[in-house]
Amino acid sequence: MTSSIELSTQQSISFAIKNFAQLIQSPEFLHYTPEILQQILTSDELNIDCEVDVFEALMRWYQYDKENRKKQLSMLIPALRLGQFDDAFITKYIKPLLNDEPNNTDNRLITDCLTARNERQCKLMVLNDVKKLKYILRYNMSDKKWQKCFDFKFIDYSYALFQHNNCLLFVGGRSRRFQRNNTVKRLDLQTLEWQEMAQMSQRRDDLCAVLLREQIYAFGGHDGGDPFNTAEMYDVQSNQWQLLPSMTKHRYGAGAIVYQDKIYIFGGLSIDCEPLNSVECYDPILNTWSSCCNMHGARGWPGVAILDGLIYVIGGYNEGMLNTVECYDPQLNTWRKISPLNVARFGISAIVVDKRICAVGGHDVYTVEEYDSVNDKWIERAPLPAYGIYSCVEVPNYIVNKLQSQYSVKINKNINRKFRK
Known part of the structure; x- marks a missing residue:
């Protein structure tokens, strides 16, 4: 039987998935537990156009309590649609986040989630x-x-x-x-x-x-x-x-x-x-x-x-x-x-x-x-x-994902520091 606490948690997760684009700018987002955040980030229905925005949201959450959250990245990073990023983006921004951990391998960067989330059309100018x-x-x-x-x-x-x-x-x-x-x-x-x-x-x-x-x-x-x-x-x-x-x-x-x-x-x-x-x-x-x-x-x-x-x-x-x-x-x-x-x-x-x-x-x-x-x-x-x-x-947003991740590397933008307090 589902408890009221479990039901409330699932409702909160569903709300976060539906309103992710707005929620990641709120103070509430910074206080999610790693377990809750993982469930949100793995959702196919996550309401966001660009996978780089998901990564930047994760970095904002991480920088809020960097010392205590460093060890959680190996669990959270594979929740991203890593196949949507340009290879140079992964090498420049994602792999360095895991390099300090013992027994680090690239296997954590291999994912079955190669397709874009809830494929949609994105507006480009x-x-x-x-x-x-x-x-x-x-x-x-x-x-x-x-x-x-x-x-x-x-x-x-x-x-x-x-x-x-x-x-x-x-x-x-x-x-x-x-x-x-x-x-x-x-x-x-x-x-x-x-x-x-x-x-x-x-x-x-x-x-x-x-x-x-x-x-x-x-x-x-x-x-x-x-x-x-x-x-x-x-x-x-x-x-x-x-x-x-x-x-x-x-x-x-x-x-x-x-x-x-x-x-x-x-x-x-x-x-x-x-x-x-x-x-x-x-x-x-x-x-x-x-x-x-x-x-x-x-x-x-x-x-x-x-x-x-x-x-x-x-x-x-x-x-x-x-x-x-x-x-x-x-x-x-x-x-x-x-x-x-x-x-x-x-x-x-x-x-x-x-x-x-x-x-x-x-x-x-x-x-x-x-x-x-x-x-x-x-x-x-x-x-x-x-x-x-x-x-x-x-x-299609999978095209935008590639373009944005390529451009982020090209302009040498240090995304890992973007949301530092």
């Missing part, structure tokens, strides 16, 4: 700016902020970015010598090897594009002259492009998003750099375009996100940076204005985090703002660690 060094940021659930996860050297910018089969696809854009691209460049996130795929029919800078099922749809853009109204579709499986019916407007720097298998295009700049307030919708099944209700204001390079069946168009550019925000109801084909941003900017990456819209970055800013729909206001959150225009992708 990839710098899409003129800078040659491209940072990848990830959202840290426990700190509730974006942190550097990886970096790589890449000269292109102003591209459309997608994740497919654990690879990043960079579509169009331009190089540092202002050469416009018609290329699709593929970066394998597991091997970090590059490959060039089939080319578009036109060089497209400042294009807008979406991924729908296994196909990338690219719209508008320019090649240094007047903007295009053309559109084309890339089939990822066959590595082939095909032309689509043209948009009703010539535009570059527009926003685009998929809603209920239809593609909506918002604003952008037209001929003579005139900002647009027009909206149009492409139906891939019927292969036709239709016009939608115009926005209240014209804007180029807006952020676009969907929450609860509504499309939010955020910030942008119109003879200067905008802080205005509008909300579109696709069912009613109507717009309404909502509270403006605190910081005007264009090139925002608009995404949904924890069921709230976030306006991340933008031209020359570190700013992150979160929309409180109940009170209709924007709240500034922890700023980005590197400023600029970003593109967002979602990546």
Whole structure:
């Protein structure tokens, strides 16, 4: 028969597993017994995105009473998903923790838990700016902020970015010598090897594009002259492009998003750099375009996100940076204005985090703002660690584990001392 104490302990463990990302910042976490902590850390359902965060939480617990807890590490470290770490991370940060113990062998670092916990998609932000060094940021659930996860050297910018089969696809854009691209460049996130795929029919800078099922749809853009109204579709499986019916407007720097298998295009700049307030919708099944209700204001390079069946168009550019925000109801084909941003900017990456819209970055800013729909206001959150225009992708967490652990070694970050009192 289960005692009330045992039941209470199991309930506490279940609560800790479900709320691990928040709990590891609390004083309560520092006072767990080794036995309780082991049960928490071994759970497949541990609510955390990145295994490095689990290791850092363990280090925080260990540093709180280092002298007495040193001997417990040989029991707790194998509870980590060690197969998710880069080998260099294990050599640099984990093995030294066990080196002082008698009869130490690497067998304690062998685990059957090679797969990620409760596999999930993690949000990554990839710098899409003129800078040659491209940072990848990830959202840290426990700190509730974006942190550097990886970096790589890449000269292109102003591209459309997608994740497919654990690879990043960079579509169009331009190089540092202002050469416009018609290329699709593929970066394998597991091997970090590059490959060039089939080319578009036109060089497209400042294009807008979406991924729908296994196909990338690219719209508008320019090649240094007047903007295009053309559109084309890339089939990822066959590595082939095909032309689509043209948009009703010539535009570059527009926003685009998929809603209920239809593609909506918002604003952008037209001929003579005139900002647009027009909206149009492409139906891939019927292969036709239709016009939608115009926005209240014209804007180029807006952020676009969907929450609860509504499309939010955020910030942008119109003879200067905008802080205005509008909300579109696709069912009613109507717009309404909502509270403006605190910081005007264009090139925002608009995404949904924890069921709230976030306006991340933008031209020359570190700013992150979160929309409180109940009170209709924007709240500034922890700023980005590197400023600029970003593109967002979602990546399986086992990919993030490898990237983050590789990056931690690369920057020579002494994680073992991070949570020292």
